[in-house]
Each structure stands twice: as structure tokens, then as C-alpha cells.
Amino acid sequence: MRFLNVTLIKLCLVFLLGILFGFYAEFSSGSIIVIFGSVLFFFIFTFIRATKNVFQDFFFGITAYLLFFAIGLVTVHLHEPKNQPNHYIHYSENVNSEDIIKVTITERLKDGFYAEKYIAEASEAYKNTSEEETLTRKKLTGRILINISKDLTELNLKVGDKLLIPAALEEINQPLNPHQFNYREYMKNLGVLRQTNISKQQIELLKDENWHFKAIAEKWRNKSISSLRTHSFQPEDMAIIQALILGNRREISAETYENYAAAGAVHILAVSGLHVGIILLILNWLLRPVEFFPKGRYLKMAIIVLLLWAFAFIAGLSPSVIRAVTMFSFLAIGMQLKRKTSTINTLFMSLLVLLLINPYYIFQVGFQLSYLAVFAIVTIQPKLDNLYSPKYKITDYFWKILSVSIAAQIGVLPLSLYYFHQFPGLFFLTNLVLLPFIGFILGVGILIIFLALINALPDFLADFYGSCIAAMNSFVDVVAAQEAFVLTDITFSALIAVLAYLLIVAGIMLIHKMNFKNLSFFLFAVIFLQCGLLFENYNYRQAEAVVFHKSRGTVLGFRNNEILTLYTSENIQPDKELFLKNYEVATKANTVTSNEMQSIYNFSGKKLLVVDSAAVYKIPDFEPNILLLTNSPKLNLDRLITELNLHQIIADGSNYSSYVEKWKQTAENKKIPFHYTGEKGAFIVSSKPE
Known part of the structure; x- marks a missing residue:
């Protein structure tokens, strides 16, 4: 790629590794000072040494990477609450x-x-x-x-x-x-x-x-919302306007949000890189006449950056808006100065600045998806665009939108599957229809908010804009209703997501430069992904018994490979319990059989006795290892323990807390392990599959 600063990218990646290492490794303040001081000393020494050499110094490069790694460690250390005396x-x-x-x-x-x-x-x-x-x-x-x-x-x-x-x-x-x-x-x-x-x-x-900025920004955002409420916007349309332009998603109904997710348009509801990027393009076009003034390019750059941050201010200075505006401020400066630099350089520079400010951004889903989407668009879209050269401008326009959508989807797909376990099959249709109008909707929306604030918004313009938002919502509802194209409950682990990104990076390198080295890297990435899938499938093949936590209810699950058999109390509807759906997706347990509760269970040689409100525990010729207490049985646990040879006592969420406290104390006195699902979570016993 032209004007790509590989050294900058490598330094950013090393800094990123330093941040990750800082989060997962324990360092004292003294250790951090010694590490950073030593690395800085050697960096200065090798820098002075390199300036006296005619040829590039190998040791200077190593110490530069070590310095950025150490800066990542220090950044994490300074931001961790345990290292802040006043926290x-x-x-x-x-x-x-x-x-x-x-x-x-x-x-x-x-x-x-x-x-x-x-x-x-x-x-x-x-x-x-x-x-x-x-x-x-x-x-x-x-x-x-x-x-x-x-x-x-x-x-x-x-x-x-x-x-x-x-x-x-x-x-x-x-x-x-x-x-x-x-x-x-x-x-x-x-x-x-x-x-x-x-x-x-x-x-x-x-x-x-x-008087801090965020309070003032929120005040103006609330004032904007109040001004819009004086006009005849429908509640759901009003919620979308707030989310689309002002970054306030609190009023969006769960049904509307799910429809946008199923249609592949949920990114429209969060003010992020898409919105700020479109605003940047609009401002760059509107402010072209400024370039004719003396030093006009610098003036235009200053105005664009100022207006971008003004938009962030009106949108409430939320973290996602700040990240997006920071990223595109760097890009705006590069565009106006017309320096021979790559967008990827700008992308990594903004990444470096944001993580220096707050290293915790690296774990936030919005941050990850934004940068991966932009990275994929910059690296993949040009190659996709070259695959087809339409004769007509209108065809070329829609082909560019489609290629951008596909590239962005490739960039975020592994993470989307990992976090959300679904794939909107009609995302390309949604983007083909909506993206051409997003610029118009954003531009007119900002104008409407400005006019509403000065009490100059005509009713016909408000009604027209409300109709546009309603039409967008109706289209999304129609697309989301095509359930056959929405792939849900996809099992995708963190390991597979990482290996998938390794394959994507290898593919990007290969399409940009076809040589033996890149081809070998790509093939190895394919092999690693296949090995990861085989490893995951092997791990899924196991048996486990689970006493789930459910307030005022009892749920037992016995999984053997992909078959999950559930035993529940009468008040439980398994198909409506989200925690069971999460378990099924994560373990590939597609077949679920629901049965009524029993008193005796045998799992991998362990015998489980369930004692409910009837308090019946004397069963002939049955010696349990594990006792499960449900529905607050009135019994003398001390006597029960004396009569039964127990190795473990479990109390689930169906019991009164006062009963649980008494049982816990009795178990401690008898030195028998006690597990309350309301405190320690679900009780799990694993073994080899039968």
C-alpha cells in the first residue's frame, strides 16, 4: 500500500502487546519503574550510538520496540485503580x-x-x-x-x-x-x-x-431533545432520531433494536465512525470555497476539526463519539494537509493516542468493532472495487457501497459471531438501501436540531423528516422479518475468533502482494484455523451435570456431548430462559429434552439426592454422595448428615435465604462442602462422555 509507514504500525502493535501484557501480568510499582528506567536508558544509549553510525543500527530498533512495549506497561499501571492512592x-x-x-x-x-x-x-x-x-x-x-x-x-x-x-x-x-x-x-x-x-x-x-464539559454537553443534548419533543414526532421515530444524531439510545425499544440487529443495521443506532465519517465528507464538500482564501487549507482543516468536536459535544461526549471524532480528526488533518500518508498510518496513530488516554478501551466492544471495520474497509475494499468496473455512474456508486459493506462485514464478522452469535444474511441489502440516504438523514437531522433549538423549525420539515425515519424503520422491520436469512445461535469461541482474524490478515497480505512468503502465511493460517476447530469440537464432546441458579426455581441439566436433558420445577419454561439459551449456544447443545423433576439421579458414578419441600430423604438401598436442597424443605440437616454419607451439599435459588444461612452453618460445623448457587453460581460436575 502506498505511503504505508510500516515502522509506525509495528511500534503501535508492540505498544498494544505491552498493554495486553500489563493487564494480564502483575507488576509492583517498583518493578515498573525499574523496567521502564532500564529500557529508557538503553534506548537513549542506542539512539546516541545509532546517530554516529553510517548504517542502520540493529540494537536501536530492538530498544525502540522495547520502549513502546514498556510504555504500554506503564500506561496500564497508571490507569489501574489499585495503583491510584486516592481510589x-x-x-x-x-x-x-x-x-x-x-x-x-x-x-x-x-x-x-x-x-x-x-x-x-x-x-x-x-x-x-x-x-x-x-x-x-x-x-x-x-x-x-x-x-x-x-x-x-x-x-x-x-x-x-x-x-x-x-x-x-x-x-x-x-x-x-x-x-x-x-x-x-x-x-x-x-x-x-x-x-x-x-x-x-x-x-x-x-x-x-x-461546569465540566460533559455536564454542559448533556445539558445541550437534553435541550435539543426537549425542543424536538414540541413537534409531532412518533415515539419510536423520536427514539431513532435521538440515537442517530444525539447518541441517546435509552428510549429505543428492545424490539426495534433487535430488528436493526437482525437486518444488519444496528451500527446506524450508535453514533460512531460511520456517522462521523459521513459528516467529515459533508463538511469537506461544503467548505471547499474556503480553500480559495490565503492559508485556506489550514483554515478549512481547523473549521472541520472544530465542527467535528462540536458534533461530539451535541452528542453528549459519549466514549464512542469521542473515539470516532478523535480517529477522524487525525484523518481530517491528513486530508487537508495532503501529506503523502496512508489512512492506515492515521488509523494506527489515533489508536495509539486513544489507548494512551485510556487503555481500557481495548476491551470495549464498540472500540474493537470500529477499528476493525475501518481497517477492513481501507485494506479490502479497494481490491473488491477493482473486481468490477461498471460503465454507469449509478451502478458504480452502488457497487462501491456494496464493496464497502462486504469489506466492513469481513472485518467485524469474527467478533460479531463471538459476542452476538448471529449473522444478518441480508446486511448487503440493508446497506445498499440505507447507506445512500444516511448522509441526507444526518445532514437534515443536524439542521432540524439547530432549527428546533432556535424555535425556527417549520412543521412541514419536521413532518417530512419524521416520515423519512418512519420509512427507514418500516424497511428495517421488513428485512428483519425474513427470519430465514438471519443465522442465529452460532457457536464461536474466542480461540476461533483470534484464528479467524489471523486468516483475514494473511488474506489481506496475500491480495496486496502475491508471493511465496505471503502464500505460506495464508496456508499456515488456514491450517491453524482447522486445528482450532478440531480442538474445539473435541472439547465440546464431554459430559457434565449442572445445577443452574434460578431464583424461585430449580433447573438441573445433564449434558452428554450435544444432548442436553433438563429437569425443571413446574414454574420454569426452558425455552424462555436466556441463561439456558446461552448455555446451549456455548456448548453446541442443540437437542434439549425437558423432563419433570425426580428425586434420584446418577451421573458418572456420583449419586444425587434431591430433597424438596416434602423433606423426604430416606430412600431404601440408596446412599447419595451429593444432596441438593430445593424449595426450602423443613428438615434437621444435622440429623440428615448423620444418617447419610454425604460428600457435598448444594442449595439452589429456590430456597429462602434464611434457610440457606442455617444450612451453611450446619455444613461448616460438620466440615462438609456447602455450595449455594446464589453466591457461588451454578454447581458443575464434568466427566468423560458416556
């Missing part, structure tokens, strides 16, 4: 009921069934000193998840609001069933390590003014 995790371990924390709301999340959800930044702690009856102040940092229980009235806190909340914080719950979405890990990657579940009565809203 609240160092404070929240020793608090009492009267201690309070001052926080500032930084983001509102989509509400849950029972709670309003916010992310807040801690600023100060006030600790009660009982002897003097005074409060001592301590400076704090760190993001907290705040769950405020709903009642008849909504609190509707705004970004920038300052609160006093109880200082007692809890860990975010881990998934209690295998292969469930890990919400704790998701929040950790957003920099949130603790949560608090409180009522509105436990909150004190302060009157302090807050």
Missing part, C-alpha cells in the same frame, strides 16, 4: 453506616426493571469520627455504578448533578450461570469497580454548580 477501593474497606461519599453524575444508563442506573465519579469522602462527633474529609477518585430503586416518581438525575450517598459500596455481581454475560467484567472495562443499591431517601442532592 475509593482503598477507602471503602473500612466504613461505617454514617460515612458518606460525594459523587458527580457523569452518565445515565438505560434503566433496569427496578432501578434507575447512573455512573458517577467520586470526589470526596466524609468519615464520621465518633469521639469528636465530626466529619473528616478525604479526596477520592473512581467511577461508581449507582442503582436507585424506582417508585411512583422518577428521580431523573442529570449529568453534572452532585450527590451525597452512603459510603458502603458493594462488588458488582458476577454471572451465576455458565456462559452468561459478565456484567462485572463489562463495568470493569468502563472503569467501574463497585456499585451501590440505594433508595431516593438515602440521597442528598447538592446545589453545587458543575
